[in-house]
Amino acid sequence: MKPVKVGLLGLGTVGTGVVRIVEAHQEDLQGQVGSPITIEKVLVQNKSKSRNISISSDKLTEDPWEVIRHPEIDVIVEVMGGIGQTKEYILEALSLGKHVVTANKDLMALHGPEILAKAKEHSCDVLYEASVAGGIPIIRTLVEGFSSDRITKIMGIVNGTTNYILTKMSQEGAAYADVLKEAQALGYAEADPTSDVEGLDAARKMTILATLGFHTNVNLEDVSAEGISSVSKDDILYAKRLGYELKLLGIAERQDDLISISVQPTMVKHSHPIASVNGVFNAVYVYGEAVGETMFYGAGAGELPTATSIVADLVAVVKNLKLGVNGKHSGIAFKETRLKTDEQISSKYFLLLHVADRAGVLARITQVFADAEVSLESVLQQPNPTNPEAEIIIITHDASKAAIQKVLGTFDSLDVVHKVKSVYRVEG
Amino acid sequence: MKPVKVGLLGLGTVGTGVVRIVEAHQEDLQGQVGSPITIEKVLVQNKSKSRNISISSDKLTEDPWEVIRHPEIDVIVEVMGGIGQTKEYILEALSLGKHVVTANKDLMALHGPEILAKAKEHSCDVLYEASVAGGIPIIRTLVEGFSSDRITKIMGIVNGTTNYILTKMSQEGAAYADVLKEAQALGYAEADPTSDVEGLDAARKMTILATLGFHTNVNLEDVSAEGISSVSKDDILYAKRLGYELKLLGIAERQDDLISISVQPTMVKHSHPIASVNGVFNAVYVYGEAVGETMFYGAGAGELPTATSIVADLVAVVKNLKLGVNGKHSGIAFKETRLKTDEQISSKYFLLLHVADRAGVLARITQVFADAEVSLESVLQQPNPTNPEAEIIIITHDASKAAIQKVLGTFDSLDVVHKVKSVYRVEG
Structure with a gap:
């Protein structure tokens, strides 16, 4: 059976993990996809650097194009990181009909739509399981x-x-x-x-x-x-x-x-x-x-968990290759993006306030919430151990982000509120 | 676009959930697979029973073969449960080239290999995500x-x-x-x-x-x-x-x-x-x-979580149908099954013993473990609040199942051990 040939961009921690897993699990991988998977060429920064895996030195290169334009390579695995240059490499690989597996969250977060569109154009897979939460599929x-x-x-x-x-x-x-x-x-x-x-x-x-x-x-x-x-x-x-x-x-x-x-x-x-x-x-x-x-x-990270996700993507690409169905499984967006306004974003909030320790303060503060139509789930007032002032802890019911901002704005100009120490969203 | 037609065997809790999800999410499903998915025929026990979903009565039938042999149905979803008869239905559906999605753990645990082999023979998918842990993929x-x-x-x-x-x-x-x-x-x-x-x-x-x-x-x-x-x-x-x-x-x-x-x-x-x-x-x-x-x-269960897994399988079948690659994704076993012997199964154990409350008892008991080459992680002796005897709680280090059985056998004939109250495996 003709082996599937992989070009690796980067041989840092994760790249080394990919080489290790592909070698150690060769038999299992063949059992799943029906042919060997070999690492054909690896882009490194310095060929002569000593490494703690054994890899034949003629597989290493310092020239990215030797990997990306290699005529026999079917799949490019990108684990070098970076955005500008790396994007250029990936777009070139796709335009040559090579499939791409990447762990690059920065690239996918910033240029995902452009890369996925290029992949679709050339019927190529782009898979990126490892870009989020390492070993979790x-x-x-x-x-x-x-x-x-x-x-x-x-x-x-x-x-x-x-x-x-x-x-x-x-x-x-x-x-x-x-x-x-x-x-x-x-x-x-x-x-x-x-x-x-x-x-x-x-x-x-x-x-x-x-x-x-x-x-x-x-x-x-x-x-x-x-x-x-x-x-x-x-x-x-x-x-x-x-x-x-x-x-x-x-x-x-x-x-x-x-x-x-x-x-x-x-x-x-x-x-x-x-x-x-x-x-x-x-x-x-x-x-x-x-x-x-x-x-x-x-x-969420680590050499082997991340490499596992990459090799699982590689297996998916190879299965698609065997079936001749690459470039058709991507989760292309089909809905328009409409963002909530601050009036529409709603959650509970926790607030910790340092306030003047005198009569009527709590009433004034709770009135601010009432004016903004924010109702309260719990209120706790206690002396502040380090200052001659009181601490008030408030947990609200669901309130809009805009309403909370209005409350905070009012506190700014309220002399009895010395400091809004903390504001946190609350879940669960 | 030609709709994909589904035959449903069973309209209990989960079957009802499948109908609900397919209807409620029709637009999303079409966005993913490119054509409508319709429920064409449904096997029920009693056509005239009142139901809390609206489904046209001419879609209901009490005759299983009307669903299984329906010429336009592409996929059979089996949520009726049972083993003998149900297996017969599924094998017939596969031999007619229909794909099968099932939630039936009993059937898959007992006859999985036979069903998967039949599916392979006819290039059909058999997917069964819902058979284990309901909504968890x-x-x-x-x-x-x-x-x-x-x-x-x-x-x-x-x-x-x-x-x-x-x-x-x-x-x-x-x-x-x-x-x-x-x-x-x-x-x-x-x-x-x-x-x-x-x-x-x-x-x-x-x-x-x-x-x-x-x-x-x-x-x-x-x-x-x-x-x-x-x-x-x-x-x-x-x-x-x-x-x-x-x-x-x-x-x-x-x-x-x-x-x-x-x-x-x-x-x-x-x-x-x-x-x-x-x-x-x-x-x-x-x-x-x-x-x-x-x-x-x-x-792990429930109408909608289980139905979600079934419809996700249905989506996978339809994607494969569109790509013409059904029957090729199954996880067919390729390794021989070799079971560990009791000598090879190893874990920590917890034992709670009721023993005679007199000098030398703990020494005799710990000697039994030593003779079986089981080493102990912790031992706790305390008076038994309800009896004039002592309780001994032991947690072992990793020990073979055979060694623990040997220990328990020895305790049987040891007069100072009144009762082996509990034995549990220990993890974590």
């Missing part, structure tokens, strides 16, 4: 498993770095800056952690999930993103006391044909299954009208 | 999502009735018989609950999961099944005190090419994600060599 699940359902909500812990930090802060009562330093030392956070801790990485992944779940092209700028860098250990302590865990959640919602997508630190009720997803693990909670609650849990 | 995940990985362990809470009972016993300290009665009153347990509470239903589902996960034909008789009817509230209390939840787990394991499959009440460490799956929810935990730990959580 969530894209396949959204596209195929829930094909008959109407998904109305997707909530994801899709960034392992921030979940590790929040878990440590919660379990050890540690401060954000200390845990971040520790995470950097362990390699769980990058030297410049901005993309992770400010929620940008999660926003890119939610762009991909919402596009697939809602059958509509979501743009990265449609996602409102807020990170965890201003979360304090007190916030987490209060959350726990009230029966919540603080998690960085990506939330995509659909009501009729209006959608909203956001990433923000969120108070999640302990009883909700996503509240107990800890450490570097990822989880995606999906609510479908028919199926109800489901959740998918697993490793 | 676990079959698709095993077959496609983890196609590149080597799955070494599958642990499932795949029976909602028993999980509901154990959850209630754990949360309320209630006795088995009382909770069973309550579950029957709520419709969560059947009047004759044997199949659920004795682990047979779970064993059938594990047969299907192990066959797919390990690429080998597992027979129902390969599964050793033990139910929950002898679990006492004390057992659950002791489990909790030691940091465990008692769950009815299906466990399928593979080491090299040796497999073992069992269903039994199991002590699961609190920190393990499957320990917090409560109520009627199902979850399947999958361990892959590359992907590591993953878990899939959702509704």
Whole structure:
């Protein structure tokens, strides 16, 4: 049987994992697709660098075009990352009729529609399971498993770095800056952690999930993103006391044909299954009208989990190749994207206020909520241990984002409210 | 566009759900497969029975062959249940070139290989996502999502009735018989609950999961099944005190090419994600060599979750129909089934013994473990509150099933051991 030949762009952690899995599971893979799968050419930055896998040196090249334009290569696996140059490589590969498997969330979040259109034009597959939540087959699940359902909500812990930090802060009562330093030392956070801790990485992944779940092209700028860098250990302590865990959640919602997508630190009720997803693990909670609650849990990153998803995509491409049906399975968007306004986005909110400790203050504050037509689920007033003022914790019923912004605007000019210490969305 | 015509065998809860979803989501379904999907004929037991969905009465029939042999029907959806007669219907449908979607775990567990072989012969699809864990797309995940990985362990809470009972016993300290009665009153347990509470239903589902996960034909008789009817509230209390939840787990394991499959009440460490799956929810935990730990959580039963899985299978069949590639995607087993012996099956065990309360007893008992080469992780001796004897709780390190049986055999003839109160497998 003629082997299927693969060109690999990048031989870092994930690329090495792909080579390892393809070699170690060759027999199983052949059993599934009926022919061998071989890695034919690999793009590396430096051919002479020593590596901890054995790969014949004539398979390595520093010239990307040697891989992309290789006449015998059927499938390009892209694990080099990056956006501008990488997009050019992928578009060229597609125009030469080569199928593409990529783990590149940035590329798919920013240029997904353009790449998928090019793929369709040349009857090529572009699969990208590994771009979201590493080893969890969530894209396949959204596209195929829930094909008959109407998904109305997707909530994801899709960034392992921030979940590790929040878990440590919660379990050890540690401060954000200390845990971040520790995470950097362990390699769980990058030297410049901005993309992770400010929620940008999660926003890119939610762009991909919402596009697939809602059958509509979501743009990265449609996602409102807020990170965890201003979360304090007190916030987490209060959350726990009230029966919540603080998690960085990506939330995509659909009501009729209006959608909203956001990433923000969120108070999640302990009883909700996503509240107990800890450490570097990822989880995606999906609510479908028919199926109800489901959740998918697993490793969000790492050499082998990510490589597993890539090789599963590779198997899918090869099956399609054998059947001659490439380029027909993509989840192309068929609905217009219509975003909710701030008046239409609704959730519960948690607010922690520092206020003047004198008679009548609570009445004035609750009147502000009443004026904005926000009703309250619970109110807790207590002395502030560190200041001669009171703390008020409020959890609202469902309220629009616009109404909460109106409340916060009024607090700005209210002398009895010294500080709005924290505002969090509440789920579960 | 020519509609795809579906024949439905059965119009009970799940069948009604299928009709509802196909109607409600017609537009979405067309967007995905490019043509309408219509329910053409429905087999019912009594045409004149009143129903809570509106379906034209000339679509209903009491004659199964009118559906199965209908010349225009492309796909048969089987939701009538049963084994002997139903198998005959399905084989006939396949031999007429009709594709089959079924939710019938009993049929697939007992006659899966025969049905899949017939399907292959006639280039037909047989899909059965709904047969295991209702709304969780676990079959698709095993077959496609983890196609590149080597799955070494599958642990499932795949029976909602028993999980509901154990959850209630754990949360309320209630006795088995009382909770069973309550579950029957709520419709969560059947009047004759044997199949659920004795682990047979779970064993059938594990047969299907192990066959797919390990690429080998597992027979129902390969599964050793033990139910929950002898679990006492004390057992659950002791489990909790030691940091465990008692769950009815299906466990399928593979080491090299040796497999073992069992269903039994199991002590699961609190920190393990499957320990917090409560109520009627199902979850399947999958361990892959590359992907590591993953878990899939959702509704295990119910009209709409089950119907969602069926319609997702229907969509897959229709996509294949459009592409002309039916009958080629099945996960046909390609490995020989080799079962582990009791010497090769290994796990930790929990034992609760009632023993004579006098000097030297613990020494004699621990000697029995030493003689069987079973080493102990923890030993706790305490007075028995209800009897003038002592209770000993032992948790072993990994030990073979044969060694534990040897220990239990020796205890039988040891006068200081009055009773082996409980023996449970331990996970996590």
